[in-house]
Amino acid sequence: MPASAQDDFLSITGLEKIYPSRAGAILAIKDVSLCVGTAEFVSLLGPSGCGKSTLLRLADAKTVLFVTHSITEAVFLADKIIIMSPSPGRVIDTMTVELPRPRRLAVRETQDFTRYVARIRTIFEGFGMLRGTHVHE
């Protein structure tokens, strides 16, 4: 997280979105808080239906949040990864990726890279994900 709030390009606190539907209210995202620094590349990672598109629409921040289902893609690209739970989407972890830049493809074979991927995989496995969902390595 940036040292000062003044460095934040985007700051969201306690965001919730409920879609009305004929079958009843759909809680799409719940208590989502996040911040994005001015020069920060942030990946939003989570399974299908967890509310990534909803969050993008509400934040109107399409250029600063990169949405992906791929753990390795998120780690390769991001300075910070916002990890979301299955629906209703909550932020379950925020991980700073301290791999040096520029990142060449070979970084994917380093221990540091593998550790980041394993940490995220473990988080998703804890939610019973990775099988039959759209998050993958």
Ligand SMILES: Nc1ncnc2c1ncn2[C@@H]1O[C@H](COP(=O)(O)OP(=O)(O)OP(=O)(O)O)[C@@H](O)[C@H]1O
């Ligand atoms: N316009 C809408 N009306 C009702 N429910 C909606 C609407 N848009 C999204 N939802 C519901 O809100 C939840 C979050 O959907 P959203 O599309 O934001 O997820 P997502 O993470 O972008 O999924 P994907 O990875 O498949 O793109 C889902 O349960 C979805 O069915």
Ligand SMILES: [Mg+2]
């Ligand atoms: Mg989407």
